[in-house]
Amino acid sequence: MTSEHGDANFYAIIPAGGIGSRLWPLSRADAPKFLHDLTGSGHSLLVETWNRLEPIAGENIMIVCGKAHAKAIAKELPTLTSDNTVLEPSPKDSTAAIALAAAILVRRNPDAIIGSFAADHVIEDERRFAAAVNEAIASAGAGYIVTIGIRPTSPSTAFGYIESGEPLEVPKAAHALRVVRFVEKPDLETATEYVDGDSHLWNAGMFIAKASVLLDELRANRPDVADPIEEIAAAWDTPHRAAVVERVWPTIPAVAIDYSIAEPAAEHNRLAVIPGDFRWDDVGDFASLARLHTHGRANVLATLGENTRVLNEGSSGVVVSQTTRLISLIGVKDIVVVDTPDALLVTTSAHAQRVKNIVEQIRRSGDDAVL
C-alpha cells in the first residue's frame, strides 16, 4: 500500500476558493490570493502548496476551484489533469468543496485517505510538514479524522486554537493526541496563556481522514449536505456529470467544514491532532504579510513585486507593487503600501484588518471593476 510517495491511498485536496479580501487591492476576484507570490519565491502560493504536497501525494493532488479561475490555475499547474480538477459552479464554502472531492475519490478508490490543505497559506520547513502529514495519514488509517495543529510561537488573536488531550498511541504517529475541543479566536490574555501552556495549537484548517470516515461523519451531522454531494459524486465519472451538477449543486447548503465535520467529530472523540513544529501563517492580511517579510523586526522595510522600485528614508513596513513606478517613502513607520495599476492602498499594520471595510465600501458603491 506504499509507493515512493508514501501511502498510495493518500490524495491531497487543495480547495482554492477564497479571494483574500483583506489583501485587496493585491487580491482580486480575478486574481485571488492563491495566485500571488507572497513569499518572494517566484511561485504563487498555489504552486508552493502543490510543490509541498507532491513529495507526499505524488500525482494524487486534486484541486477544487471556481470555474472563473480554472484557466489561471491550469497555467500555474501544467501537470494538473481534468480528472484531478473539480470545478465549482458557485462557492459553497469548504464542506462542499472537500466532501465532493472525497466522495469522488472514494468511488475511484474505496481505501482513499484524503487530506485537505488550503491553497493560500505559507509553510516553512517542508520536511517537518511532511513528517506531520505522514503521522496524520497513519492516524487517519487508524480511523481518526485528523488535523495538524501548529504549535503557537506568539499569542495570536487572529487564529482559532485546538485544545489537545491525551496521546492516542497510534502506530507510526508517535505525536498523535486526542482533540478536546476547538476554541474560537481568543482575546490576548487567553492567547498568552495558550502560548505559555502546552496543550493549545493553532487551527491551520488541515484535515486528514479516510474519505469514507469523513463522509460518514458528514452524513451523521449534516445529511442535507451529504446527500446532494453523494448524488453529484455518483454522477461525476459518468456522462451525466454536467446535468447533475447543474441541477444539484445550487441546492447544497454552504457551511464551513469546521462546523459540519471537525467540531462534531471532536465532540464524538473521533478527532486527532498532530502538533506541527513548522512555521505556518495564513497570511490573512497585510500585517501578517509584513510580519512574514520583516520577521517581526522594527525598522525593516520589506518590498514585494517583480519590478518594485523603492526609495526609502527611515520607513518600515511593507511595499507591494505590481507597477514599475518609483515609490518613495519618507519617515512612515509600519506602513503598508500596495501599488497596483488601478488602485493604491496606504495603511499601517495596526489597521490592516480594516481593509475589508474599504472593500465593502467599494462593493456598495458598485465600482466592482477594482475588486
Added chain:
Amino acid sequence: MTSEHGDANFYAIIPAGGIGSRLWPLSRADAPKFLHDLTGSGHSLLVETWNRLEPIAGENIMIVCGKAHAKAIAKELPTLTSDNTVLEPSPKDSTAAIALAAAILVRRNPDAIIGSFAADHVIEDERRFAAAVNEAIASAGAGYIVTIGIRPTSPSTAFGYIESGEPLEVPKAAHALRVVRFVEKPDLETATEYVDGDSHLWNAGMFIAKASVLLDELRANRPDVADPIEEIAAAWDTPHRAAVVERVWPTIPAVAIDYSIAEPAAEHNRLAVIPGDFRWDDVGDFASLARLHTHGRANVLATLGENTRVLNEGSSGVVVSQTTRLISLIGVKDIVVVDTPDALLVTTSAHAQRVKNIVEQIRRSGDDAVL
C-alpha cells in the same frame, strides 16, 4: 502718471524659475511648481499670480523664465507678448532674472518702477495685496527699495523674517516702515517671540523699486553682476540680442537678490517695508500644502487633482493625484500621498522637508526621467 491701473510707470516682474523640488513628484523639471494648480482654483499658480497683478500693472507684466518652459507658459498666458518675455538660457538665480528685466524696462521707460513677485506663491485677499503693493509703489517713487513683509500668523521656522523699524512717513504709504535687518529662518523659540512681538514680518521675497535705484544698488554691491546685465539689456531691443545673450549670459554670477541688493540696501537704510495683512504662503513643501487645504485642522483629509478618487477610513493629511487610480487610506494621520503616473510619494507632514533628500538620491542615481 496714473492710469486706470494705478501708476503707469509700474511694471510687475514675475521670475518663473524654481522647480519646487520639495514638491516632487508633483513638481518636475518639465512641470515646475508654478504650472500647477495647488489651490484648487482651476488655475496654475502662475495664472493666479498674473491675475493678481493685472489690476495693478495692467499689461505691464514681464515674465522671466527658462527656455524649456516658454511654450507651457505661453499656453497658460495667451496675452503675454514677446516684448514682455525674458527667456533665460540657463538659471542664474534671482538677481540676474530681476535685474535684467529691470535693465530692459528702464531703457524703455527711465521712470520705470518695477515690482518682483514669485510665480508660485499663494495669496488670499487680493484687495489687501493690491493696497500693500500700491503703498510699496508710492514708497519706491520716493526713492526706497521696498519689500512687502507678511504679518506672521504662526511661529513659522520655514520662513526668513524682516525686522521693521520706525515709520518712514511717505505720502500715500501710511504703513511704510524702515527695514532694520533681515533675519534667517529662526528656531521655534525665536519665531514665537517674533509672532508675539510687533516688529517682525515674514520675508515673502517681494521687491519693489525704481528700476534705476535697484540697478544702482546692484552696481554698488555687485558690479560683476551689474555689468554683464547692463551689456545684455543694452542689446536687448536691437538685432544683436541673441549674440550678446549667448556670449555674456554664461558669465553672470548666480546670486540671490536677498544678498546682492536687499540686505546691503537694508544696511544702507535704503530699504522700506510695507506690512501685508493678507494670507500668504510660499507652499514650499507638502506640509505647507496640507496646511493650506486643511486650514490646520486635524482629522481633515484634503484631496487635490482633477480626477482624484479617494476612499478614506480615519486618515488625515493631503492626497495629490495626477491619475485616476482609486486611492484608499486607512488610519494614516497627517499623511502625504502624491500619486503620479511614474512616481509615488508617501510621507507625513513632519517629514515633508526630507523630500529634497529623495530628489537628491534620484539625481545621484541618474534616474533623471522622473525628476
